Amino acid sequence: MVSTVFNQEELCTVILEAYVELLIKSDQKRLIAHYVSFLPPHLQVQWYAHFLEGVKGQEERQVCLQLAEEDGLDVAAITKRVVENIRNRDAAVVDPNVSMAINVAISEDDRQKIEAIDWLVFDPSQRAEALKQANAVMRSFILVKKHNAAREVFDKLPADSINVVYKIWHAKTGSTSLPPADDNAVREYMCTKAYLDAMESYNDWFSLYHHSKPSKPSGAEVGSSFTDRVAFEHRLKQYDQDLERWQYKLVRQTQTTKDRVYNVLLFMDGGWMVDRYEDPDDEESRPQQLATLRRMHIPALCLNLHHMLHSSRLYSECLQLADSIASEHYQLYKEFNKDDLQQLLRQIRESSLCLLDQNKDPLGYDLV
Template sequence: MDSDLNRSVRLLDDSMSSQGGRLFKKGLFKAQKAKSLYKDNISNTTLTPEESTYLSDSRDIQFNTSKLINRVDTSRLTDSTYAKLTNFNVTSTGSVIEADQPWKNAVNSLYIEFLEVMQTHMNSQAVLDMVRDLACCCSDTLSVIKTLKSKIAFSQVDTEEDWLENERNTWRLLFALYQDRLGIQSIQTEDEEYNHYYGLSEKLCTINLFKRDNLVRETQLIIDWLESNAAEKYDKMLYFSDSTVGWENTLHQLSSSDTIVFGSSREIVTELHPDAPSQQGKPLHDMDIEDNKRLCYLVFTGIRCGKLAEAQKLCVQCGHAWKAALLDGWKLHHDPTKIPASQDIDEESNEMVIDNVDTQKMEGNENRDLWKRMAFKYCEQIQPNRFEKAAIGVYCGYLKYVLPVCNDWNDYLWGYLKVMIDIRVESEIRDCVQRKYRDLPDHYWDQRMSLNDIFATLDSSNNKDVNIQAHRPEYIIQKHLILDEIPELFRELERYVNEDDVSTQFVRFATHLVLFMDQIGRFHKKDTIEKILEIYIKRLNQMDDAQLVAFYVSKMSPAKQVHLYSTYLEKVVDDSERLDSLKYAENCGLNVDAITKTVVENIRNKPIQMIEPSLQQKLTSDDEYKISAIDWLLFYEQHRSEAIIQSNALISRFLTSGKLDAAQLVFNKIPSDSIDKILAAEEVALDIKQAIKEHLSYKSYLDAQEAFNVWFKHFKSK
C-alpha cells in the first residue's frame, strides 16, 4: 500500500497547493502494481459461507489466462473480488487551509494519475491490472476529497464528487465482469463442458449451476458489486447498542409496572413471544416499537450491503435471536451421508470424493421449500415492519415487498437481480435434485425476468428518482456493460462527449474506457475511438501539459498524430518547453521529423500582418512568432536541412511583404555550420542542394542590402 499512500499524499499536497501554479508537476510518481488481495469466500443469495468455500475452491471453475491476464479467477463471485479496489483508509493530518474548494486540484490530478496507470500497463498483458489501478486512483481521490471537506466542515456533495463515486463503481464493475468474461474465453478454448447435476444435494446442484451458466455467474457478480458499493457507502452503520434483551421496555412494564418511568401510551401485549403482537392485536411499548423499526432498518441495510452474518449478529445482540434464525431458512440443504462418494467435493483436492464422512455435518434447511412458502405468508401480514418484510422477501424471492424500501437505481437493480437469481436457482434445484418439493405460488414464478426486461423496467420506473437516474450517462454506461452491448456503449459515449456541456472528467473516463475495450479486442471501429480520443486531446491542449497530450496523441493513427500534436505545439513558445515537448513526442513514438516540419509550416503560413503601406514594414509580434518557429528545427542536427528549407520559404514571404529586417532575423536563425554539417553526409538529396543554393543566394542578397544601407547612411551623413 506504499504506492497508494504516496499517491494519496501527493493528491492532498496538490489539492492544497497554490491555485496560480501549474496544474501538474513534471516530477511524477509512477504507479505500482497493487498486490493481489483476492479472498476465497462467496456471498450470494443462494450459498452459505460453507457452500461458498466449495464453489470458490473448486478447480473446475478456476479460469487461468496467463497469456492474457495474471490469474483471472471467475470463481470468486463475491465482494472480496473488490477487496483490492476498496481497501483504502486514507487519513490526512495537519491543518487544512480553507481555500476555495481545494479538492478541485485533487480531482484534476486524475489526469496525471490515469496517465501513469496507462504508462505502467502499456506493454503489459495483464489488462485487468489497468482497470484495477484506475479504480484505485478514483478511490484515492475520493478519499482525499472527503477528508478535505471534513476538515473545513463542507458537507455538500457536489457534482464532481458524485460523478467520481459513480466512475469508481463503473471501473469496479468492469473489472468484475471482464475478469469472468476473459476467463470464459480461455476456458472455451479448452473445450471444457459441464453437465447437469442430478443428485440429492441442493448445494452441489447450485455449485454446478454457477460453473455451467455464465449468466447466473455474471448476475451474482453484479449483485456482489452492488453490495460492495453499498457496504462502502454505509460503512460502520451496523451498530445498535450494547447487548440487551428483546423488547426490554415492554418486559419492564409487564414485570414492574409500578416502577417504570416511561410507560406506554397504549395498552400493550401481555405476553412476550414473537407472535404476541399479531395474536393479541396489541402493540409493544412505544419505545420498543421505535427500537424495532430501527433494528429492522439496520438488518435490511446489512443485507443490502451483503453482510447477512453481521445483521444476524445484531439481531442476537439485541435479544432477537429468532429474527436471526428466521434469516437462516433459505440456506441450501446438503446431507453428506446421503451423497454418493462420486458426487461430494473434497475441499483440499477440489475433487468429487468423500474422505471423512463422519466429520462432515449436515448443512442448510431440509425444509427450505416449506420455509419459503411460510416466508411468503409472513411478508403478506400487516404487522411486520416493511424493512423486516423486505429482508425476508430478499431471501424468499418476493419482489413485491423488496422494492418499497429501495431508494435509487442501484437498490432497484439489486432487488430485481436478487429475485432473478433466486428463481433461476430454485428452478434448477427442482429440475435436478431428486426429491419432491412443495409447490410455490404462481406469483413467485410470474416474476421471471431477463436482464433486458429488468433494465427496461428501470428505464420506465414509476419511482421518479430511479427514472431520472436510469437516463443518466453513468447508469446507461453500466447498463450496456452488464448487457455486454459494446457497440451501443460506444455510440452512447460518442454522443455524450460531443455534447456542449460535457465535463472534461467524463471525457477522460470515456477515453480510457474505449482504450481498454480496444486493448482487449472488443471493438474494431477505430473511427469512434479516435473521435473520443480527439475530443479528449483538445481538452488536454487547454491544460498546457505536453506529456499528457503526447501520450494520448500516440494512440491515434499516424496521420492524425502529426496534425494534432503539431497543432498543440503551435502555442508553445518557451525554448525549454519546446525541447521537453519534442522529448515527450519521441518517448511516445511520434514522428518528430514530420511534427516539427508541420508546426513550422502551420505557423509560417499564417497571414502576415501589414501595418501601413511603406517601403520598409515594421516588425510585429506576429512576425517574431513566425521567426521563432524556426527554432523547432534547430533542436536536432538531423533537422538542419529542413530548417534551411523552411527558412528560405519564410524569408521569401517576408521579402515580398517588404519586411527586410524580419527576413534578416530569419536568416540569422540558421547556425553558421549548418551547411558544412549537411554536406558532410554521404549523400545529399537534390532538393537539399537546391535549398542550400537558395539559402546562399538570400545571404548574398541580404548582405548586399546591408552594404547598401551602410553606404546610404554614410552618404546622407555628408
C-alpha cells in the same frame, strides 16, 4: 461485423481527439504526447503540431520534443508541420507590378514565424529541412521588403548549417552530391545571404553619404576678436580632419557595397535565386516566388548601385554596370519592366554627360 469494427475505431478516434484537445486547452503537457500516440499516424502529426504551436521557451520546447520521442511520435514530421502551419498563416500574395506603402516593422505574427524556425534546429539531422523552411520564411519577408525580419530568420540557423547538411548526407549515402531539393535549398540560402549583405551594406553607404558628412563651420564674422578667429581656425582644422576620415570611410564603404551588390547581380552558376536542378516535389508557389524576387530586386539593386557609383563620381563604372545589365551571359535586362528600364537609361545618360565634362567619350574612354 467489419463495418461495426470500423465504426468503433472511428468513434474511438473521435473520442480520443476530443480528449487530446481538452488536454491541450488545460495545458497538460506531460500527458498530451502519451494520448496522441494512440491516434493514427497522420493525426499524431496534426494534433501534436497543433499543440506545439502554442509552446514557448527553448527549455519547454525541448521537453515537449523529448516527451514526443519517448512516446514514439514522428518528431521530424511534427516539427516540420509546426513551422509550415505558422509560416502559412496570413500568407499574402505580392504583385511586383503594384507599388505599395509597406510597413517593414516586425509584427507579432512575423515574430512567431521567425521563432518557429527554432523547432528545426534542435536536431542536426533536420538541418536540411530547417534550411528549406527558413528559406520559405525569408522569401515571404523579402517579398514585402522586411529585410530585418529576414535577417533575424537567417541568424536563427547555425553558421555551420551547410556543412552539417553535406556531412549528414555523406554519412547517409557516401555521396557528396546533394539531392535536388537539398542542393536548391543550400543555393537559395546563399542567395539570401548575398542579398541581405548587399542591402545592409547599401543602407550603411546611404547613411554615411547622406547623413554623416561633416558640416563645414561658418566663417568668423568681420571684426571678430582674435580669440574668435583662433577658435574658428581650430574648428576649420578639425573639420578638415573629420572630412578626410569621412572620405576614407566612404571610399571603403563604396567598394564593399559595390562588391556585395555585384555578388547578387552576377551570382554564380545561373544567377541569383535560380535553381540548378528541377525538383518535382517542390512547393508549387516556390518557383513563382523566386521569379518574383528577381523581378522585384534585381532592377532595384541596379538602380541603387548606379546611384551610389554616380554619387561617388565613378562614372566609368556606371557604364560598366550598364554593360553587365545588357550582357547576354547574365541577361539581367530581362528582369526590368519598361519603367525601370527607362529610369536606368536616364541615369546612364547623366553619367555619360558627366564623362563628357571630364573630356572623355560617353563610354568612359579618354578622348584623343
